[in-house]
Amino acid sequence: MKLLKTMLAASTALTVAGTVHAADLEVTHWWTSGGEAAAVGELAKALNERTEHKWVDGAIAGSGNTARPIMISRITGGDPMAATQFNHGRQAEELVEAGMMRDLTDIAEANKWREVINPPALLDACTVDGKVYCAPLNIHSSQWLWLSDAAYKKAGVPVPTTWTEFVASAPALKEAGITPLAMGKQGWQQNLAFNAMVISLMPTDVYLSVFQDKDADAAASAEVLEIFKTAAIARDLSADSNVQDWNQATNLVITGQAGGQIMGDWAQGEFAVAGQVAGQDYHCLPGLGERDVLLAGGDAFYFPVLDDADKSAAQGELAALLVDPDVQVAFNLKKGSLPVRGDVNLDAANDCMKKGLEILGRGNAVPDWNILITSDTRAQLEDLFVEFFADSSITAEAAQERFVGIMEDAE
Amino acid sequence: MAASRPKSLFRNLNAKIAAIPMIITALVVFTGGTLWTVAYSFTKSKMLPKWKFVGFDQYERLWDTRRWMVSIENLFIYGLCMLVLSFVLGFILAALMDQKIRFENTFRTIILYPFALSFIVTGLVWQWLLNPDLGVSNVVRALGWDSFAFDPLYNAQIAIFGVVIAGLWQGTGLIMVLMLAGLRGIDQDIWKASRVDGIPAWKTYLFIVIPMMRPVFITTLVLIASGIVKVYDLIVAMTGGGPGVSTEMPAKYVYDYMFGGQNLGQGFAASTMMLLAVLIVVIPWAMLEFGGKKRG
Incomplete structure (x- = not known):
């Protein structure tokens, strides 16, 4: 009954969208x-200056794993916010199916999102049954290897250009007292590193059959075993990194205490804050330097269904604003992420962002695993990797066996 | 008998009316909520509860999950250590306090103080104390003992005992105070009589005082046991479940899968197992404790 009421309220909101307060x-x-x-x-x-509405900031500290439960329980508990961030993909899937999210199809059509948003997979991730439910905001890719020039200079070896060279140069770093690979001891970071290896060191079709088709045979294949063996090498290389948070690990690279880190492109925000210059103080290798391919994930804004007609109309304006070219440039330059539209001018972007844009422009973007798997499967994989990376007695074969079990149950 | 029954129903009517809200809360919120949770643990509910019956699938997956098995094992280790050590330490401290020492108030306050801190604060403080670069280990090394190493939280084999240390530090004070109250409740004449008979003090404690303190022990037991089953915040603040999954606890599994993993069915199944474990302990004990008296 309540659901019906809110839906009615939302539909009336759409009809009165012309008169805005x-x-x-x-x-x-x-x-x-x-x-x-x-x-x-x-x-x-942008919202405060370009519209008559007011932005009320509701930042939730901690990672997405802390924030998402709070957001979801506010929406399901009947105290929805006007808009909320989620990652592209299936995190808000059920809320959309339950009719708790505002339909943005009218905004999307009026602003031609279908034509301007690149890669189109991002808009597909927002679309359920032909209706658009979220506004894509940025593209983040996580398959980057960040390298410290200072660390390699100290060890007296050239900065590697591929993952293979990175592994080969590790003994020299160790001799110089430098941790080859910095990695925070949290499941999502280890999961991210594993997935970076999956997409960078393995053919794309194997990735898709494992994560998109959930093919258990593909998950049990020799190619995936190779990745687990590579992950075991990464485990040895990162054995001395005793940090928890991703930015602490990035800090090890910035200060030259560690050779490199596998992390998403948001890491370059930390390098920028530390005043370092890409190509001079640090290097970045998309696709771990092995393949020119990136997984396109990122952030999108969802708009819960609200009773208040004025607010519903304002939600629509905010949604349109998020995809606006000027806002896209201003936001993404500060965030270190890539814009969701290909027609904006990003001359101010640094070397690493340009590398990313080039790869996206060539169409080598594959859907991120967050788009392909549910939060449940993600939580199980994070449990597996946090254990795998903490305990060197778990062999690659044993870990793969559990990986196959998880992917068999995945939906 | 039948005639007297309505009378007893209306006796103390005011008190009964006053208790109605609490009775309703207990029935609807506790019992109703529990039944609802158990029922939905047999469904495939993901983010939102949905009635898609799947039988024991969630339980099968639960008991196939290594993290859950580790959690159960940890709960046993933590529970056993907490139970035995808080009883023993609490009683010994209380017995020492009871020796009519000087500055008893000061000592009592110092030992009780940690209980005023939440588990979150306790966890953070001990995380720093047990950190090899900041805490105890570092101090001892700075004193010149270079090879000294005390970093339980960084060793998966013993990390859970690091958590026990913090739990004991926080909880023992309260147990001591309860025990001390129990000791003070013992009639001084008993001590005089045992002294006249020439019984050593430790024997008096063990064979006369402790049996007399049974009600206090039961109160402490309930307090400690409920603290053990619901341990969650200490783990989150202190280790986050790490290294690896070596300090995970059942309550954390429930939270992580219900909200982080958006899998209500799995979380419900895990919490039902926790309830079952509590019932297995509580029901026989309650029958032993309260069932006998009615018949007698």
Whole structure:
């Protein structure tokens, strides 16, 4: 009954969208690090200056794993915010199916999202039964190897250009007292590193049959075993890195205490804050330097169904604003991520961002695993990797066996 | 008898009316919520509860999950250590306090103080104390003992005992105070009589005082046991379940899968197992404790 009521309210909201009153829009997100907060500031500025609505910031500290349960329970518990961040993919799938998210199809059609958003897979991830339910905001890719020039200079070896060279240069780093690979001891970071290896060192079709088709035979294949063996090597290389958070691990690379780190492109925000220059103080290798391929994931904004007609109309304006070319440039330059449209001017981008844009422009973007698997499967994989990376007695074969078990149950 | 029954129903009517809200809360929120949870643990509910019956699938997956098995094992280790050590330490401290020492108030306050801290604060403080680069280990090394190493939280084999240390530090004070209250409740004449008979003090404690303190022991047992089953915040603040999964606890598994993994069915199944474990301990004990008296 309540659902019906809210849906009715939403449909009336659409019809009166012409008459707009100023509204306060509470927006929840988990962007709290220095570079992230600056990027959110750009969104708030755009909303406050270009519309008559007011941005009410609802930042939730901690990672997405902390923030998402709070957001979801606010929406399901009947206290929805005006807009909220989720990652592209299946995190909000059930909320959409339950009719708790506002349908943005009218906004998407009016602003021609279907034509401007690149790669189109991002809009597909927002689309359920032909209706658009979220506004894509940025593209993040996680298959990057970040390398410290200072560390390699100290060890007296050239900065590697591929993962293979990186592994080969590790003994020299160890001799110089440098940890070859920095890695935070949290499941999502280890999961990210594993997936970076999967997509960079393995053919794309194997990746797709494992994660998209959930083919248990593909998960049990020799190619995947190779990746687990590579992960075991990464485990040895990162044995001395005793940090938890990703930015602490990035800091080890920035200060030259570690040779490299596998992390998403948001890491370059930390290098920028530390005043380092790409290609001079640090190097970045997309696809771990092995293959020119990136997984396109990132952030999108969802808009819960609200009773208040004014706020519903304001939600629509915010959604349109997020995909606006100027906002896209301002936000993504601060965030270190890539814009969701190919027709914007990003001359101010640094070397690493340009490398990423080039790869995306060539169409070598494959859907991120967050788009392909559910949160449940992700949680199980994170449990597996946090254990695998902490315990060197688990062999690659044993880990793969459990991996196959998880992927067999995946939906 | 039948005639007197309505009378007893209306006796103390005011008190009964006043208790109605609590009775309803207990029935609807606790019992109703529990039954609902158990029922939905047999479904395929993901983020939202949906009635898609799947039988024991969630339980099969639960008992196939290594993290759950490690959690159960940890709960046993933590529970046993906490139970035995808080009883023993709490009683010994209370017995020492009871020797009519000087500054008893000061000592009592110092030992009880940690209980005023939440598990979150306790966990953080001990995380730092047990960190090899900041805490105890570092201090001892700075004193010149270079080879000294004490970093239980970084060794998967013994990390759970690091957690036990923090739990004991926080909880023992309260147990001591309860025990001390129990000791003070013992009639001084008993001590005089045992002294006249020439019984050594330790024997008096063991064979006369402790049996007399049974009600206090039961209170402490309930307090400690409920603290053990619901341990969650200490783990989150202190180790986050690590290294690896070596300090995971059942309550954390429930939370992580219900909300992080968006799999209500799995979380419900795990919490039902926790309830079952508690019932297995509580029901025989309650029958022993309360069942006998009615018949007698």
